[in-house]
Amino acid sequence: MRARAAIAMLLLVGAAIVGAAIAVPGIGRMPAAKAEETAEPAAETAKPADATERAEVPMQKAVPGAGLTQAAENEYLVLYFDNDSGGIAVKDKATGAVFRSNPPDALEDPKASDETKQELMSQVSLVYHVNGKEGDAAMNSYAQAMKAEQIEWGKLERGMRIRLTMGREEQRMLLPRQMTAASFERDILERIGDERRKRQTQAFYIRYSRDDLKGANGKELLAKYPILEQEDIYVLKSSVTDRDKRVLESYVKETGYTYEMMEEEYAKIGYEGDDAVFPFFKMTIDYELDGRALAVSLNAGEIEYDRETFSLVSLSLLNYFGAGRTGEDGYILLPDGSGTLIRFNNDGRKTTLLTAGKLYGPDYGLAQNPRGSIRQEFRAPVFGIKRGDSALLAVIEEGAAAAEINGVMGDINHSWNTAYATFTIRNKDWFIAENAFEQAPWILYEKNAFEGRIAMRYFFLAEEEADYVGMAKTYRQYLVDAGALRPVEAGEGTPFYLDTIGAVDTMVRKLGLPVNSKAAVTSFAEAGRMIERLTELGVRHIKLRYTGWYNGGYDHTAPYKLKVERSLGGERGLRRLAELAESVGAQLFPDADFVYVSENRAFDGFSPKRDAIRNLFQKTAYRVRLNPASLEYEGYEWVIDPGKMPDYFRRFSAAYDGLGLDAISLSTLGEGLHANYKNNNRVNRPQAERFAASVLAAAAEKYGSVMADYGNAYIYPYADHILRLPDTDSSYAIADEQVPFLQIALSGYVRYAGEPLNLASELRPAVLRAIEYGSGVYFKLNGGDGSLLKDAKLSAEFQGSPFDDWAETAADVYAEIAGALGEARGRTIENHERLAEGVYRTTFGNGRAVIVNYSDQAYLADGIRVEPLDYAVVGP
Incomplete structure (x- = not known):
């Protein structure tokens, strides 16, 4: 049993004993052992399973004008209560740097309106909805709690507790009608x-x-x-x-x-009363020092308010903690793709106030999905702020699946640059009827609100650690300490990832009539030939991912059962392929899809009406296949109810085990999270994350190696290989520089690669990027009749390229990347820096460095010359 899988299973067993989900730091919440048993959610008035009992502590009121009052101290940090804002401040004892929850002179900000000043002075902002009425309303803790003298605080052993009431705690005016x-x-x-x-x-x-x-x-x-x-x-x-x-x-x-x-x-x-009911939201926030970090938590399910009259829609926490003033040297880090830096708006050229991204990809249960398929997603639950010689890194420990990360520019409507998280408590969706004229949208709110725990951890960095590299290394160590990462085994060289497709639908004629049939694009025998040819060309450590091999091929039925496609060679052919791969030092990863279903047949264990997700309007939801070149749809797929995934995996793996394979690919589990809004079977996004994690944990326990795609953070404890890990950002106009934050954080612990190199718009820059980011070599190639892919209406993104056209090029690329990375592969990235325009240096844990030049000019420094579109290796 692998170490991470063992830890996960122990945690799952513990959860089963106590009968509730438990938290694993940095990777969200782990599901109970019987997660596959989907139960009807409890009434909203019930206490959530993960709510914690809080011991009572003596509380005292804030004293405006008293400034900072010390609440706790440890070896590294001092925690203060801020009597003027109701917030906090943290002092780094080593440097003297002070990080405040609110800018100290926010009320004098010349750029801010009175309303904006109140936002700057708040620690909590929320949006609520009056049930039965149109529109949302907002509150913030300074205007509705601090100024109303409704904030109190008390000391904990390692920190403090703040209790605040936003709005009138009395539901009605004390004024008899x-x-x-x-x-x-x-x-x-x-x-x-x-x-x-x-x-x-x-x-x-x-x-x-x-x-x-x-x-x-x-x-x-x-x-x-x-x-x-x-x-x-x-x-x-x-x-x-x-x-x-x-x-x-x-x-x-x-x-x-x-x-x-x-x-x-x-x-x-006999007066029944028609008094207006006032909104109020009462909550408790804990701040605790833990080594060099500050842990912040609150239970969404414990927020007190009138749930018959109001619905809590979203909540933002510590929006201006560590914010940098316009004019200071600094930037914010957002997890957009591989990572992006947005420098402080010191020259006022940036006019976009807010950049935001929902964590963990799209939710196809929502008809109005704001993120397009061509943009990068936010995969890691982190963000950072650098100010001069100090920096802050925030990690969302719990509630990430409900979170959106925001970056805010200063010099627009106030003077501060910041990043923070907003947690969606209750999703909403809207619909406008076709051909409607001046019709207001039909808006519905999610009934299955997120009522779990929100937990964040803030790390304080200084001097040489106070940059995006230091933030990434801090996140890496955090994941290691949490048991979410384990080192790559010594001696493992650069992997070559070969992705190929099996069977697709094609039209054939039988008795003169057109009939839909299955045909092999790459049979098991052809896949074996590909492995042998690459081995002859010097490629080592081949990881073959095989898609479209079961239950109908590429357009497959649900994984309720398992039937290996006969057109590819059947079970015997699959076993021979696995044996061949093992004989040449390669590894076979058959891919199984527990998220999407593209074909439905009688008695296949899947009913779209019963087993697919529905949107808030109770319509069956779909994922469409978008051709990125033509922007045209090429088909659609049903999305499996997350609550069904564990049972599907149990049934599928029972048959899969009979094939004698010790590796599996679960590509789509790392792509996105999709809620099920079906009235009698609701699953929200945080619950969907738990179901996905339970499948990954079970796979990591059963098989020696697991592969997944895209890199949503909840897969880190289980995935040995991640393909399509983002190696760019979304190239927003507001962004200044893309950085390999994810690659630095995962290097040495998870083997990864970006997009297939043969599908890149330009091969040479893509090869250089793989060297710079310490990536594996990834090609998507097919060994059979490529014309079948055209007949199946699959774009290049899905179909790959002919193997014979690319074999020698792929081998040459592998030799170049493996030679450049050498023994650095499997080691951590210790530094990454920009040397000049288009020139970057990556330094690995063994001292080896690579300098990559993307520009059209040669780079020369310290006796090292790097030609345009080339690289140089420095050190061992």
Whole structure:
């Protein structure tokens, strides 16, 4: 049993014992052992399974003007409570650098409006929805908690707890709408000592007596106020403004009148009440020092609010923690693709205020998906801010599947550059009917809200560590300490990843009639020939991923059963291929898809109506195949309900084990997370992550090696190989430089490669990028009849290239990359730096460095010359 798999299984067993999901730092939450059993979610009022009991601690109010009060200290850091914002500050004892949750002079920011200043001074911002009404509303902790004196804090053993209430904690105004005359005069008027206030209060009420029942409106009055038959009453005038109501409420509160008294009065006179209900959100945030880091957590399910009237939509935490002022030297790091740097907007040229990305790819359960398929996704739950000689790295430990990471530019509507996370508590989607004219969209909100734990960890870096390389190395060590990464075994050389496709649909004629049939693009025998030929050409460490080999080939049925395609050579042919691969030192990775289904047949264990995800409008959701060249759709696939994936894997692997294979590819599990909004079987994105992780954990336990694609962070504990790991960013206009953050973080622990080199728009720059990023060699090649791919309407992105046209080139590329990386392969990347425009140097753990020149000019420095579109190796 591999070390990571062993750790995962122990954690799963522990979860089964306690009957609840548990957290594994840095990789989200691990599912319980019986995750495949999908249960109906509990009512929203129930306490979430992962909510933790909080011990009571003595609390005290913030004291505006008192500045910072020390709350905790350890060997490295000092934690303070900020009495002026209700936030925190952390001091790095080694350097004296102070990181504040809010800019210290935000209220004097000349660029900020009053509303923006309140945002700058807040630690929590949220969006909520009034049930049954259109539109959303927002709150922030400074305007609705700090200024209302509704923030208190207390010391913990290693930190502090802050409890805040945003909005009115009282659900209704303490201002009676109706009272009997006796009660009004006794309990309110007589207790108002100031005569002017007493007259003012009485003037805002109308007194009705039993004599009024004798008038023309008597019947109407009695119907409206039945109590008039017994007693006179006072009724608050409907013309009273909200401002006057707040003044009157203050008078009533001074008398000692209570909500209990008001409720008793209402019950006595039979008034059911139409008082406006005020939004309020009460939450508790813990801040704890842990070595060189600050851990921040809150339970979304423990946030108190009126759930019958309001829905919490999203919550942002510590939006300006460590923010850099415009004019300072610095940048923000976002996990866009491999990583991107956005330098502070010191010259004011950047006009885009916000850049955001949802973690872990698209959610095809949402009809309105904001990210296009050609852009890179945010794969790692991290972001960073560098300011001068210090930096901050944030890691989302729990709740990442519900998170969006934001980068904000200064010098636009305020002076600060920052990055932060927003957590979607309740997704929403909208729809506008076709041919609708000036019709408002139909908007629906997710019923299965995220009510788990939100946990973040902030690392504080200084001097030579305070850059994107230091951030990546810190994240790597964090994952290692969490047991999510294990070192690549010594002696493993540069891998050559060969991706090939098996069977596709094609049209043949039988008895003169066109019939849809399965045909082999690359049979098992042809795949074996490819491996042998590459071995003859000097390629070593071949990892063959084989797609489209079971249940119909490329357009396959659900993995409920397993039937090896006869057109490829059947089970016997697959076993021979595995034996051949082993004999030449190669490894076979058959790919199984537990996310998408492209074909549906009778008795195949899959029903789109029952087993596919649905969107919020209860329509079956799909993933479409987009041709990136023509931007035309080439087909669609159903998305499997995440709750069904563990059971599918159990059934599939039982048959797969009979093939005697010790490796598997689960490519699509690292691509995206898709919620199921089906009314009687809801699964939100964090739950989908747990189901995906449970399949990966089971695969890592059963098989010696696991491969996946794209690199969503929850696959790190289980995947030995990651293909299509992003090696570019999205090239946003606001971004300044793409960096290999992911590659630095994973180097030496996970073997990876970017996009297939033969599908790159230009081969030479792609080869140089593989050298610079320490990547494996990846080609997508097919050994059979390529015309079948055209008949199957598969674009180049899906079909690959003819093997015979590329074999020698692929071998040459492998020799070049393997020679350049040498023994550095399998070692960590220790430094990455830009030497000049288009020139970069990567330094590996054994001291070897490679200098890569993408420019059209030769680079010369320190006696080293690197020609255009070339590289040089320095060191051992």
